[in-house]
Amino acid sequence: MALVIGLMSGTSVDGIDAALVDLSDATGTLAVTLLAGATYPYPTELRAQILAVCGGASLSMADLADLDDAIAHQFAQAAIAIQTGHPTAVLIGSHGQTVYHRPPKPRRGEESAVGERAPTPYPSPLTPHSLGYSLQLGRGEAIANATGITTISNFRAADIAAGGHGAPLVPAVDVALLSHPTLNRCVQNIGGIGNVAYLPARGQKAMGRWGDGMMEQEKLTTQNASPLPTPYPPRPLSPLGWDTGPGNVLLDLAVQTFSNGTKTYDKDGNWAASGTPCEALVDRWLQQPFFQQQPPKSTGRELFGAAYLHQCVADAEAHSLTHADILATLTALTVDSIVHSYCHFLPQLPDQVLLCGGGSKNLYLKQRLQRQLGDIPVLTTDDVGLNAEFKEAIAFAVLAYWRQQGIPGNLPEATGAQNPVLLGDIHSVYRRGA
Ligand SMILES: Nc1ncnc2c1ncn2[C@@H]1O[C@H](COP(=O)(O)OP(=O)(O)OP(=O)(O)O)[C@@H](O)[C@H]1O
Ligand SMILES: CC(=O)N[C@H]1[C@@H]2OC[C@@H](O2)[C@@H](O)[C@@H]1O[C@H](C)C(=O)O
Structure with missing residues (x-):
């Protein structure tokens, strides 16, 4: 059994959904118990900034860095708050806040529409410019440091590098x-x-x-x-x-x-x-x-x-x-x-x-x-029996758990990736003497 936190803020940008879950797969079947779920709204000003960036507003690198850490701060606060009255979690899976998403470009001859056969997800070698790109802010290192809990973030990048869309990930x-x-x-x-x-x-x-x-x-x-x-x-x-x-x-x-x-x-x-x-x-x-x-x-x-x-x-x-x-x-x-x-x-x-x-x-x-x-x-x-409001946050707790266990988290049939890949970057916390 493992206490894991999932953190997610979606395209509505209404706030951070946090789920504290108890995960076990002792019998080979994944079992998840939701111990606590809450939504922590973004401060009004921060939400407005995020929506502006999502809407295409340009941003200096300095402002991007500030926004990244303002979001990481909110995510860390959500992770701390959701544990109130519970034992400390061992792992956080943080999706972060999507501010930009570009699907991969279909390769020549692979565009398809209704009634046509879909392209194989095992295409010929990828060229860099055909890859998708997806940017989630709220860097995991800062969340790990602020909470003292190993944090996995940047879940979409590896699937995208394997030719996938990096989304949707929750179907897995x-x-x-x-x-x-x-x-x-x-x-x-x-x-x-x-x-x-x-x-x-x-x-x-x-x-x-x-x-x-x-x-x-x-x-x-x-x-x-x-x-x-x-x-x-x-x-x-x-x-x-x-x-x-x-x-x-x-x-x-x-x-x-x-x-x-x-x-x-x-x-x-x-x-x-x-x-x-x-x-x-x-x-x-x-x-x-x-x-x-x-x-x-x-x-x-x-x-x-x-x-x-x-x-x-x-x-x-x-x-x-x-x-x-x-x-x-x-x-x-x-x-x-x-x-x-x-x-x-x-x-x-x-x-x-x-x-x-x-x-x-x-x-x-x-x-x-x-x-x-x-x-x-x-x-x-x-x-x-699965909470409809916090399902996505729960899913990122599961994806983090799979990443830590070395289990690929993507479903290539859903994302179009060439192969299953490990999702997420691990930010461990160093404990002196541990
Ligand atoms: N009682 C309600 N009646 C109608 N709509 C509602 C109600 N409660 C929530 N919503 C809608 O749900 C939206 C939020 O949904 P949710 O939190 O699932 O989105 P998200 O996680 O940000 O998006 P995504 O899944 O695309 O990442 C709100 O912006 C609102 O439009
Ligand atoms: C890039 C990005 O954040 N995509 C979200 C968004 O919100 C819904 C849909 O578009 C989905 O593909 C994805 O989120 C969920 C959590 C997913 O990956 O399954």
Whole structure:
């Protein structure tokens, strides 16, 4: 058993999620008990700075260094606070704060869209300029020093160096914690950005990785009497994952704009629920390249940010939509982009969808998702015993534990990396005489 802290701040930049967990794998099966979970909001000024940088504001090297350490300080404080009333943790896994994310460039001839075969994740030699880049601030050395606890950080870099997107990483942990013996599950995170982990039932034989030619046409029939179209193209029966597109990021930006800064998000989706979505606009937006692109794929505020929202609002105004209608339409984009990707990129539709992340509390969004998925039950990970609010923080505790044990943490089917790699840089703490 090991007490480990996971720290995460996501694309919503709403604060640092901290989870103190008890990890054990004595029986060869990973078991996680959440002892404490809390969100520590960023100071207003720091959050504004982070959002400005995410939005493309330029920064001097000196300011970058200050921002890095201001974030590290907040993460260290979160790690100290979450241990209150508990024994000291032995390890911290700190994701840090993403301020920039650039997916790898598809190599020539490897671009693919809906209906085409996805590129193999084992491509020919990589050229440096084709690699992705992802920057998380809040340096691990400073967190280790401030807490006195060995800290693992910079989780995305090794996967990116191996040709991957460096994201999404959590699906690997979902496989370990949420796979079901007989049910095919989708775990759908709806944070700032949405991402999915597809977990085939453990009883089904894994068929290998993307593009190895093993397709099972007969598996295409959905097990549910669902009105959804049959997914195409067929895929091997292995776990998968990808970013589905915007989660709450466009909604949050729109709410801030429409409320003149008095609101940061639409609680329970009530404002959106008072409007009507423009289905024609959603269908048009879904034709955009990101939604059509085959996995592996990742995205961030670089694509789905203020400029993107600006275009959406301009499109909506051309349809004379009210603010409430625009929020309803953006909610529909989030939901329909999720369903669209299941229909096109999964080997078969899931038997269950488990939601997590802040968007799982948006009742209006959840209702539409349930309607679009027909008789596929939409639950939350809470319903199966894994805290939906702190799941990402828990995942970084697990990834840190795996790194320390020398276990690769990435799922190449989800990130597109050439091979499994050890994720994260270890910052040990030297104790005199220890
Ligand atoms: N009660 C609620 N009703 C509606 N939306 C909510 C509610 N609670 C949280 N949210 C939404 O969830 C967002 C935060 O979600 P979360 O903390 O999962 O994002 P994140 O971890 O920053 O993002 P990512 O997973 O992309 O890294 C808020 O910005 C808000 O839009
Ligand atoms: C670069 C980056 O921080 N990506 C986040 C973001 O937020 C959701 C989605 O985009 C996901 O790919 C990823 O986070 C989660 C924790 C992941 O890696 O699984």
